[in-house]
Amino acid sequence: MIRFESVSKRYAPQFDALRELSFELPTGEMAFLTGHSGAGKSTLLKLIMLIERASSGRVIVNGRDHGQLKGRQIALARRDIGMVYQDHNLLDDRSVFDNVALPLVIAGMPPRDIPNRVYAALDLVGLKHRAKAFPQELSGGEQQRVGIARAVVAKPSVILADEPTGNLDPQLAVEVMNIFEDLSRVGVSILVATHDLSLIARFKHRLLTLQAGQLVADSGAVA
Numbered sequence: 001m002i003r004f005e006s007v008s009k010r011y012a013p014q015f016d017a018l019r020e021l022s023f024e025l026p027t028g029e030m031a032f033l034t035g036h037s038g039a040g041k042s043t044l045l046k047l048i049m050l051i052e053r054a055s056s057g058r059v060i061v062n063g064r065d066h067g068q069l070k071g072r073q074i075a076l077a078r079r080d081i082g083m084v085y086q087d088h089n090l091l092d093d094r095s096v097f098d099n100v101a102l103p104l105v106i107a108g109m110p111p112r113d114i115p116n117r118v119y120a121a122l123d124l125v126g127l128k129h130r131a132k133a134f135p136q137e138l139s140g141g142e143q144q145r146v147g148i149a150r151a152v153v154a155k156p157s158v159i160l161a162d163e164p165t166g167n168l169d170p171q172l173a174v175e176v177m178n179i180f181e182d183l184s185r186v187g188v189s190i191l192v193a194t195h196d197l198s199l200i201a202r203f204k205h206r207l208l209t210l211q212a213g214q215l216v217a218d219s220g221a222v223a
């Protein structure tokens, strides 16, 4: 779960990128986060990922109060959050398997335990048969699905996606959203930052709208 309690983020003395933001995303719920460029979407994601800290208010993710975390606790908290990027950030000189395995290797998982987890994550995105391929041998949609497999391989409780369908044609965007819906059904909380209004309209999930750092709308569905 994600909970923001009156969260503000001030980058410069007279400028708040986020102002008094409050919302809660329960376990297993999926929501879109939208708003114009500069509205504060990236800042909100960075607060959840512990890349930035709130200037005031409380950010609570998976029961952890981010204002209280120090040192090693920060690394542990980050491991419980999967991040999906627009450009998927895959390493071109490593196989699909090795890209997906990376979070487990970094977390120090025993090597013998890694293959089953990697194949399970690749199975979820329908790419088990491409484990030995390199990213450049895959289509854009397949690359994005590998990015999702990497984000979920460590079984995070929360997934953040920043314009995950930005480079995909509409049909592939729907495939990616279907994967997120499968994940939310098994209890993962998912926040999808996007400008894609057709996607928002097609999938009737909760919609959080930011405008100049404020939450101006929080609705269940868009017609």
Ligand code: ADP
Residues within 6 Å of the ligand: 011, 012, 017, 035, 036, 037, 038, 039, 040, 041, 042, 043, 044
């Ligand atoms: P979005 O992701 O919705 O485009 P951002 O969260 O990136 O919005 O930015 C919100 C506001 O905060 C913008 O006005 C941006 O210029 C400002 N901002 C973002 N990051 C920084 C930073 N590191 N230092 C100063 N201002 C920043």
Ligand code: ADP
Residues within 6 Å of the ligand: 115, 116, 119, 128, 129
């Ligand atoms: P093996 O050669 O025995 O498959 P691997 O190291 O490739 O050894 O696999 C380790 C684990 O991953 C095994 O439990 C295996 O069942 C599983 N696995 C391996 N390859 C695949 C695959 N292509 N699809 C699904 N699971 C696989």
